[in-house]
Amino acid sequence: MASAAASPSQTCPMEKHLTCSICMDTFQDPVTTDCGHSFCKKCLSLNFNYTDRVCPLCKKPQNRLPDVNIVLRDIEAGSGERGGRPQKGAGNRDHSFQGDHL
Numbered sequence: 270m271a272s273a274a275a276s277p278s279q280t281c282p283m284e285k286h287l288t289c290s291i292c293m294d295t296f297q298d299p300v301t302t303d304c305g306h307s308f309c310k311k312c313l314s315l316n317f318n319y320t321d322r323v324c325p326l327c328k329k330p331q332n333r334l335p336d337v338n339i340v341l342r343d344i345e346a347g348s349g350e351r352g353g354r355p356q357k358g359a360g361n362r363d364h365s366f367q368g369d370h371l
């Protein structure tokens with residue numbers, strides 16, 4: 270048995286993939302560009318307003334604002350639940366229960 274590669278056991282390797290390079294916070298409505306970089310939809314659209322439509326990281330021209338990456342969004346939603354990082358006003362859940370607990 271040749272066990273070549275020891276797998277690095279990091280605590281939370283996903284975390285850095287869930288951080289927007291523009292606002293340095295976890296994604297809100299994460300979008301992924303054609304070049305594979307991810308940002309908040311809000312941050313990227315703001316960036317598109319101020320500059321040409323290029324990726325803020327690698328300056329690759331973008332045709333349009335990408336759609337929300339639902340995979341990233343789900344991952345971030347899952348990590349947020351146990352992470353305890355306060356969500357800032359992203360009320361995009363379908364069923365908005367106005368809490369009736371006491």
Ligand SMILES: [Zn+2]
Nearest residue numbers: 289292309312
């Ligand atoms: Zn952002």
Ligand SMILES: [Zn+2]
Nearest residue numbers: 304306324327
């Ligand atoms: Zn890029």
